Amino acid sequence: MKPSLQFSVPCLNIPEEARLPSFENVFYELPSPDFPFTVDFFLANGWCAGQGRFVQEVRLLRPDGQALVQTGQQAFELPHELQPYMVINKFQGLQFEAPGVYRIQVLLDGEPRLDYPLEIRQFIPTAHPSETSQTQESAPASSPSQPPGSQSPQEEGFLSPSVPPNYKPGPT
Numbered sequence: 001m002k003p004s005l006q007f008s009v010p011c012l013n014i015p016e017e018a019r020l021p022s023f024e025n026v027f028y029e030l031p032s033p034d035f036p037f038t039v040d041f042f043l044a045n046g047w048c049a050g051q052g053r054f055v056q057e058v059r060l061l062r063p064d065g066q067a068l069v070q071t072g073q074q075a076f077e078l079p080h081e082l083q084p085y086m087v088i089n090k091f092q093g094l095q096f097e098a099p100g101v102y103r104i105q106v107l108l109d110g111e112p113r114l115d116y117p118l119e120i121r122q123f124i125p126t127a128h129p130s131e132t133s134q135t136q137e138s139a140p141a142s143s144p145s146q147p148p149g150s151q152s153p154q155e156e157g158f159l160s161p162s163v164p165p166n167y168k169p170g171p172t
Contacts, residue, residue: 003050003078003085005113008106014042014088021086024109029119030096037096037120045106048084056087057107060118063100096120 012025023044030039058071069091076085096102099122105144106114 001050001052001081002108003047003054005106006046006048006084007044007045008104008114008116009044010118011042011044012040014044021088023070027093029121030098031121031123032099033095033123033125035098035122039094040090040092041060041094043089043091044102045087045089046084047076047078047087047108049081050078051081055109057110058089059105059107060091060094061105063098063102068096068102069094104119 009023010027011023012027013023015022015024021044023042030037030041032039042150045056045058047054047056053075054077055073055075056075060070060113062068071089074087074089076087078085099120102118102120104114104116104118105112145161
């Protein structure tokens with residue numbers, strides 16, 4: 001019986017010393033002020049509710065549909081239905097030449113099981129409030145105040161609220 005893909009988690013770190021897997025800095029997009037942009041990240045896929053020998057493959061596709069990276073075939077075995085299996089891939093020095101909507105595809109025995117977007121976007125860093133010449137007295141009354149030293153998510157470059165209007169997911 002073929003297994004189900006219980007999860008597919010992109011993250012920046014998976015500590016080796018943890019008894020149970022722990023995903024740190026899970027993301028759904030990667031922002032950068034400059035391109036090309038180079039990053040290391042992990043992708044953890046959890047398989048369950050199957051029995052037998054299987055082959056997983058992961059592809060990261062560019063916005064034009066061409067493969068940026070492929071893992072190749074990764075064999076794993078589920079001895080019985082209650083035994084889960086996690087495949088962890090570390091992508092080191094992965095270079096994104098330009099912003100855009102990339103796609104992560106997970107295949108099982110050559111058949112697509114999951115396809116989801118990974119937005120690589122460019123952001124322009126904004127000046128920290130302490131770096132501007134504007135004082136609190138001259139700030140507009142409608143400006144929300146933030147605790148000292150804090151930054152909004154947009155200043156950090158994360159949490160884009162939109163998906164590109166022409167994005168269409170690939171086959172599932």
